Amino acid sequence: MHEAVKCDMLLSLAGLPPPHRPSKQVVNAACGRADRLVILLVVFYAVMNVSLKSKKRVVLPSRPSPPSVDRILEDVSGAEPDDPVFAILQPQQQQQQQTQPGEAERTFRQCRRHADVTRQLQEVESLLTRQRDQLRAAGQQLDRKVAEVKGELC
Structure with missing residues (x-):
């Protein structure tokens, strides 16, 4: 070819x-x-x-200014109750109303228990770290003593 x-x-x-x-x-x-x-x-x-x-730069139109607080309040007050925005909020409100008083207390106790267990785990971790360091130091000291004894025997 x-x-x-x-x-x-x-x-x-x-x-x-x-x-x-x-x-x-x-x-x-x-x-x-x-x-x-x-x-x-x-x-x-x-x-x-x-x-x-x-590649050519495209000039985008400027953004419109955000609405004022008065305009937002006017829009919210003029909205119908069946407006989709309010429909989204209804399941959350119903869920909050359906929450039993004992459920909040139970959730609070679970959170406290979790925080306590986390704190205990942190304490145990620091204790184990200290003990590990002590064991390493003892092991090094033992190695030195064994080397001294071997040196005296030879």
Whole structure:
């Protein structure tokens, strides 16, 4: 297969439409050397060149100013009771009304118990860390004593 045909196939596989492909001279020079890196660089340059040309800043319209507090209160007071916004809040209000008085106390006790257990775990962790450090120190001291005894025997 002819080198120029190979290069055209490579460039078409790279997804570059014909108007955005590099010039035939550049492609033929790259393919003539059969250097894949050069071909990739040519394709990359062509893609980047296309993307740089196509990027134009779009000026967006300015945002409208937020409504005033009076306007918000007017909207809320003028809303119908079956307004979708109020419909979203109704299940939460019903759930709060359905909460039994004993349930709140039970939840509070569970939270307190959880906090107490967490505090106890932290205390045990610090105690275990201290004991581990003491055991390591005792082990090192024991190793030194064993080495001294071996030195005296030899």
